[in-house]
Amino acid sequence: SGRPPAVRAALAQALSSVGGPDAAAPLFALTGTGEPTPLRLAAARALRELSLREGRLSDSLDVEGRVQELLGTLELLNRAARECAAGRPAVSALLVDHARIHAQILFALLGLRFPAEPLLRAEENLFSEDARLQSNALELVDSVLPRTLSARLSPQLAALTSEPASPGPDFTVGTRADLDATGSPWIRAVAGFGEAAA
Numbered sequence: 001s002g003r004p005p006a007v008r009a010a011l012a013q014a015l016s017s018v019g020g021p022d023a024a025a026p027l028f029a030l031t032g033t034g035e036p037t038p039l040r041l042a043a044a045r046a047l048r049e050l051s052l053r054e055g056r057l058s059d060s061l062d063v064e065g066r067v068q069e070l071l072g073t074l075e076l077l078n079r080a081a082r083e084c085a086a087g088r089p090a091v092s093a094l095l096v097d098h099a100r101i102h103a104q105i106l107f108a109l110l111g112l113r114f115p116a117e118p119l120l121r122a123e124e125n126l127f128s129e130d131a132r133l134q135s136n137a138l139e140l141v142d143s144v145l146p147r148t149l150s151a152r153l154s155p156q157l158a159a160l161t162s163e164p165a166s167p168g169p170d171f172t173v174g175t176r177a178d179l180d181a182t183g184s185p186w187i188r189a190v191a192g193f194g195e196a197a198a
Helices: 005-018 024-029 037-054 063-083 089-110 116-126 131-144 147-159 173-180 185-192
Strands: none
Touching (some): 037 089, 063 147, 089 116, 173 185
């Protein structure tokens, strides 16, 4: 844990390449909320590669719990980005970028429990510049995931590719409190950016 995040990300990739029955648990631990977001993404992708190569990973990994946590964060980031889009556009753009990374982590972890190939294609399409492919990504997600999960996820993914319908001037009190409660120093710093000047 004391190593730089880039070194830990390289170690995660090496662990995935070596594989074996004991590789999944430490990789999954690196996808947790206490880790830097780029490391979480690297570990989630390494897990997906391991799963594609070696088959379904152990059911002891709480993938469902991690997916729900990521969904909650994605919903919060999108809500926060929408609320401040008119009054603090730079902050809103940073929050959307962060939400996109969380969506990528989510895609990788969903690939551990649901068909990974269409989810990989959906991820690529979602982050393309082609509106038709972006729409196709949402259709793929809806076709692969259970209805209750896709009904919650699809609107959040759609929000990453479009301008907010009703941009607000700044965070509501509740959203600001939720941002502060995430435990992420990055999110707290971005949420407070520009407040002193205002």
